[in-house]
Amino acid sequence: MITSPFTFFATGGSIARLGAEPVFGEIEHDTFNLDPDWLRGYLADCSATQIKSIRAIIPIHLFGHSADMEAINQIAAAYEIRVIEDAAQAIGAEFQGRRAGSLGWCAAFSFFPSKNLGGLGDGGLITTDDPELADNLRLWRFHGGGGGYSHRYVGMNSRLDTLQAAALLVKLEHLxxxxxxxxxxxxxxxxxxxxxxxxxxxxxxxxxxxxxxxxxxxxxxxxxxxxxxxxxxxxxxxxxxxxxxxxxxxxxxxxxxxxxxxxxxxxxxxxxxxxxxxxxxxxxxxxxxxxxxxxxxxxxxxxx
Ligand SMILES: Cc1ncc(COP(=O)(O)O)c(C=O)c1O
Missing domain, CATH: 3.90.1150.10 (Aspartate Aminotransferase, domain 1)
Known part of the structure; x- marks a missing residue:
């Protein structure tokens, strides 16, 4: 999975923890975000087999400024690679009139207290317009099962706890x-x-x-x-x-x-x-x- 090295550790760490290999690419000098020119050049030098092994491109909307999603999405589409936005720092940010989190296949937000919408502790959110992915994610966050005691996957306990949700709902009004x-x-x-x-x-x-x-x-x-x-x-x-x-x-x-x-x-x-x-x-x-x-x-x- 391709991302930028100028980010919080979690972006690269989550790739490695999946067992995937992080490919760290260069950033733009002015926005600090993944450089589409670097991405284009990198992919142009990859063999067909290498391209097949690239599962996603993860641009980060660092500091709250969107990555160049038009260029990144175009490049990704040409190689049939999915785009996952790291929108942890970018709740409410926009690119060409569209909100961060609606610009790729899916996006991850963080509610860590230092974020623009911060909870009382840890928390986060994933957005997607892919119903199949949404259904799968609902299973993954609840030990890979849909409630009851049957489990399709070995998932995790990643639900947003009620206390965080209650605080975030109040703060959301002020965002x-x-x-x-x-x-x-x-x-x-x-x-x-x-x-x-x-x-x-x-x-x-x-x-x-x-x-x-x-x-x-x-x-x-x-x-x-x-x-x-x-x-x-x-x-x-x-x-x-x-x-x-x-x-x-x-x-x-x-x-x-x-x-x-x-x-x-x-x-x-x-x-x-x-x-x-x-x-x-x-x-x-x-x-x-x-x-x-x-x-x-x-x-x-x-x-x-
Ligand atoms: C760019 C970026 N990605 C990912 C994360 C991880 O978010 P969390 O701490 O909610 O897991 C953060 C949080 O600091 C971040 O700033």
């Missing part, structure tokens, strides 16, 4: 408003940071025909770790998603990747910094973050 607030906060960053830092900071993009839901507001800066410690000294939290690309994780060493093999993904791991973007932050809060970031960057890279 659109929270998304709107995240987008307003992103606008505030886009307004202030270029004036303060010019090209010493690279801001996230929102491509035409896309709606970004900013689960993370991820900028790129040089000397990222030093900048991050200065922000922390100023009392401002930030995070690095992700410091190690999956193809260089110890558990995937058997795939034989070497440092330098996927340079765009590897550069991202050294430069990305996620700034506070939660719906509850005010415009003053965002301005304070911008000013602190400007001071932190100025410290290392004075704008001469």
């Amino acid at each position: 659109d408003e929270w998304t709107h607030r995240r987008r307003e906060n992103a606008d505030e960053y886009h307004h202030h940071l270029p004036a303060l830092l010019g090209n010493r900071v690279t801001l996230p993009v929102e491509r035409e025909h896309c709606k970004h839901v900013y689960n993370q507001f991820t900028v790129r800066v040089r000397n990222r770790d030093a900048v991050r410690s200065r922000l922390s000294e100023a009392g401002i939290g930030s995070a690095v998603y992700y410091p190690i690309p999956l193809h260089l994780q110890e558990c995937f060493a058997y795939l034989g990747h070497r440092k330098g093999g996927l340079p765009v993904s590897e550069a991202a791991t050294e430069e990305v910094l996620a700034l506070p973007i939660e719906a509850g932050l005010t415009t003053q809060d965002i301005r304070a973050v911008c000013e602190a970031l400007a001071r932190a960057v100025d410290h290392d890279q004075p704008n001469l």
